[in-house]
Amino acid sequence: MLDYTKYLLSPAILAVHAYGLWLGGNYVWLGMAVLLGVLFIDAYLPRDYSMRDQRYVRIYDVICAMTVIASFVNIFFFSWLVGQGHFATTSASVGAFVGTLFIGFVIGAPPVHELFHREEFVLRWLGRIGQCLIYDPWREITHVVTHHMRVATPDDPDYARRGDTVYGHILRTFPGQWKEAYHLEKMMWTKRGRQWYDPRNAWVYKAATLVAFTAILYALGGLMGALLAILTLLLGPRMLLEVFNYVNHYGLISATPGRFEKHQTWNHITPMVRILALEITNHAGHHEDSYKPFYKLEPDTNGPVQPQFLLVVLLALVPPLFFMMIKPLLKHWDTHYASPQEREIARRENERAGWHELNSPDPARDLPADVWNMTAARIAA
Amino acid sequence: MIKERAATAPARADLCRVTVRGKDGSEEIFDIRRNDLLLKAAIEQGVDYPHNCRVGVCGSCKTRVLSGRVSPMVDLALSPLTNQEIEAGYVLACQAKVRESLVVEAKLGRHALLPVRTVASRVVRWQRLAGDVIDLRLALDAPVHFNAGQYCTIAESGSFTRRSYSYYDVPPEEGAPAGEVGFLVKRLPGGQFSEWLFEKDRTGCKFWIEGPFGIMGVDDPDRDGLCVAGGTGLAPILSIVGDRLKKSRVARFTIVFGVRTSGDMFANDRLDQLLAAYPDRVRLVTILSHEPADSAWTGPRGLVTAALGEKLGVDFGDVAAFLCGNLAMVEAVEKCLVALGVQPDRIHADKFVPSGTP
Numbered sequence: 001m002l003d004y005t006k007y008l009l010s011p012a013i014l015a016v017h018a019y020g021l022w023l024g025g026n027y028v029w030l031g032m033a034v035l036l037g038v039l040f041i042d043a044y045l046p047r048d049y050s051m052r053d054q055r056y057v058r059i060y061d062v063i064c065a066m067t068v069i070a071s072f073v074n075i076f077f078f079s080w081l082v083g084q085g086h087f088a089t090t091s092a093s094v095g096a097f098v099g100t101l102f103i104g105f106v107i108g109a110p111p112v113h114e115l116f117h118r119e120e121f122v123l124r125w126l127g128r129i130g131q132c133l134i135y136d137p138w139r140e141i142t143h144v145v146t147h148h149m150r151v152a153t154p155d156d157p158d159y160a161r162r163g164d165t166v167y168g169h170i171l172r173t174f175p176g177q178w179k180e181a182y183h184l185e186k187m188m189w190t191k192r193g194r195q196w197y198d199p200r201n202a203w204v205y206k207a208a209t210l211v212a213f214t215a216i217l218y219a220l221g222g223l224m225g226a227l228l229a230i231l232t233l234l235l236g237p238r239m240l241l242e243v244f245n246y247v248n249h250y251g252l253i254s255a256t257p258g259r260f261e262k263h264q265t266w267n268h269i270t271p272m273v274r275i276l277a278l279e280i281t282n283h284a285g286h287h288e289d290s291y292k293p294f295y296k297l298e299p300d301t302n303g304p305v306q307p308q309f310l311l312v313v314l315l316a317l318v319p320p321l322f323f324m325m326i327k328p329l330l331k332h333w334d335t336h337y338a339s340p341q342e343r344e345i346a347r348r349e350n351e352r353a354g355w356h357e358l359n360s361p362d363p364a365r366d367l368p369a370d371v372w373n374m375t376a377a378r379i380a381a
Numbered sequence: 382m383i384k385e386r387a388a389t390a391p392a393r394a395d396l397c398r399v400t401v402r403g404k405d406g407s408e409e410i411f412d413i414r415r416n417d418l419l420l421k422a423a424i425e426q427g428v429d430y431p432h433n434c435r436v437g438v439c440g441s442c443k444t445r446v447l448s449g450r451v452s453p454m455v456d457l458a459l460s461p462l463t464n465q466e467i468e469a470g471y472v473l474a475c476q477a478k479v480r481e482s483l484v485v486e487a488k489l490g491r492h493a494l495l496p497v498r499t500v501a502s503r504v505v506r507w508q509r510l511a512g513d514v515i516d517l518r519l520a521l522d523a524p525v526h527f528n529a530g531q532y533c534t535i536a537e538s539g540s541f542t543r544r545s546y547s548y549y550d551v552p553p554e555e556g557a558p559a560g561e562v563g564f565l566v567k568r569l570p571g572g573q574f575s576e577w578l579f580e581k582d583r584t585g586c587k588f589w590i591e592g593p594f595g596i597m598g599v600d601d602p603d604r605d606g607l608c609v610a611g612g613t614g615l616a617p618i619l620s621i622v623g624d625r626l627k628k629s630r631v632a633r634f635t636i637v638f639g640v641r642t643s644g645d646m647f648a649n650d651r652l653d654q655l656l657a658a659y660p661d662r663v664r665l666v667t668i669l670s671h672e673p674a675d676s677a678w679t680g681p682r683g684l685v686t687a688a689l690g691e692k693l694g695v696d697f698g699d700v701a702a703f704l705c706g707n708l709a710m711v712e713a714v715e716k717c718l719v720a721l722g723v724q725p726d727r728i729h730a731d732k733f734v735p736s737g738t739p
Contacts, residue, residue, distance in 0.1 A: 188458040258436035341589045348539035
């Protein structure tokens with residue numbers, strides 16, 4: 001049963017955070033502290049390539065749906081507490097804001113992503129509604145259509161090319177996504193012979209959902225409560241999701257857009273990140289079949305791996321450090337994973353980024369050939 | 382005719398049985414893994430499933446689901462299917478994940494599919510033609526097989542940008558592979574690939590080609606052909622006509638070729654050679670859509686659809702039609718030909734859709 005209970009970690013952290021908010025004062029940091037503690041321990045744990053138990057998979061779905069609902073409760077609770085003037089000190093105000101922001105990203109966003117990929121009506125509906133938790137109901141369309149079809153090419157707004165910093169990526173990705181979302185929405189209403197303002201159009205439903213969500217935040221917390229709650233969602237789950245995209249596809253190359261191959265994404269296979277992120281960092285399997293539920297994803301034992309997720313996200317915020325970390329990995333990918341055609345694209349991308357050293361072999365410093373290869377024997381060891 | 386590639390029931394629980402029914406009563410049965418894409422899995426098994434782009438753009442793999450369940454990878458409203466087709470149960474096989482055993486309706490081909498390969502090559506001809514067209518010819522590091530009317534994707538070495546072009550060559554005799562292949566590339570203002578190609582002579586540049594893809598030139602070999610080409614849509618038509626002329630001693634062809642002006646007639650040499658080699662079996666009608674009224678041109682003017690009609694002297698009820706050009710042109714010609722009595726199953730079309738510009 002351990003496989004099933006593992007995923008209760010996310011709602012448990014949400015509960016701790018909510019309790020800390022309720023207690024107020026310095027306790028507002030409680031959820032954040034637990035989350036960072038878990039991620040800190042995770043950084044010292046070996047990679048986990050195990051498959052999940054498949055006997056009672058409905059339990060996973062229930063926990064996932066429950067986490068989305070609990071995330072809604074959490075943000076409403078935060079708004080209400082702000083409206084009540086509950087956070088009296090600066091430390092309490094900052095702690096509540098930062099904790100809600102960061103927990104919204106790590107705990108709230110993954111189940112939303114998981115469910116809007118699902119086929120079952122109720123789960124998908126919850127996933128779509130759940131996009132209020134990233135304050136962007138349009139994120140799904142550019143993700144499911146554009147990102148999954150064009151991953152690891154500059155045609156994908158979620159993709160960061162070699163040499164791109166996370167800050168440049170954020171400035172590029174949002175306009176790219178908005179443009180793409182408009183293009184796709186317009187295609188859908190045009191195909192169905194409707195006017196843009198037809199109430200049956202998908203965008204109307206999305207906009208109505210967002211308005212209703214905002215209205216609830218306002219009703220609970222007034223103007224300040226709603227504003228701060230929305231700000232945590234925009235700066236947390238919404239923007240940090242783009243940091244996730246930045247690191248998870250950084251610099252990898254596909255010469256076969258539309259036909260994903262497992263080596264075209266990075267993976268983060270540490271045990272706690274797998275659990276908290278609902279396996280989204282177990283990324284090759286997700287891109288191979290985006291309909292596959294998180295508990296059926298099979299970690300790629302020979303796939304490209306980055307260091308622990310939290311560390312990589314933090315490094316991304318300091319571009320020189322991120323580049324120091326990623327360059328040897330990209331060089332290894334170019335040498336051992338890229339197809340001949342992809343290798344030639346990589347060579348040009350390295351020149352474009354000014355990373356000429358990646359195009360010259362250096363046997364003394366290059367990573368060993370099997371550094372990412374996890375054979376069964378090595379996993380057991 | 383029922384053609385079974387599988388035992389009477391799927392051997393494993395993770396397999397789904399797919400029964401493809403043709404409108405002619407034929408049936409083909411095969412098994413694929415649950416959650417596999419219908420088109421991809423069918424092609425991998427050697428099933429001659431109709432297809433072209435394989436990424437949800439061209440609509441060639443249009444399939445009607447009669448029973449069973451598939452999940453489309455994307456909202457079908459974002460595909461070339463019409464709203465009526467979506468409501469009638471059509472899906473695109475290239476985007477359809479198979480969830481359970483299916484009975485579907487599609488028109489399967491009756492010839493062996495060629496394996497898709499990725500091959501490096503060098504430009505051996507970069508020749509500017511009239512009408513902002515380049516004749517691009519590649520010598521391949523390893524020879525490839527292709528059928529008349531097929532296409533491949535090409536990409537310059539080191540570039541993300543890849544584009545699809547039809548071979549204009551006639552496939553070599555006896556199924557031999559080709560060591561060189563050629564394409565007609567039209568300059569599209571702002572188009573990343575074509576603008577780059579036009580910038581300077583690219584002879585010697587390395588390219589990657591991946592293919593072959595698509596099915597277009599398949600019909601009874603001895604059936605007369607009506608070929609309608611818009612601009613560089615002439616490339617697969619040259620391949621199909623040349624191939625069918627070699628395979629049949631009796632089939633005759635009418636080529637309706639539409640370009641904008643008399644200054645854009647980029648293929649005069651090739652067409653003249655074809656007419657000289659087969660004077661009794663090939664007829665050419667060139668029609669100009671934007672020729673100045675005061676020019677010396679005495680031939681027909683207007684869109685290619687204006688050249689189609691009884692005056693063309695074609696037995697529309699018995700002809701095989703091969704159409705290639707931009708999406709709007711091909712759709713207009715399809716409608717026109719159906720109205721003139723061409724059997725829909727005998728209309729073979731390749732629709733050009735401009736790609737993005739990464």
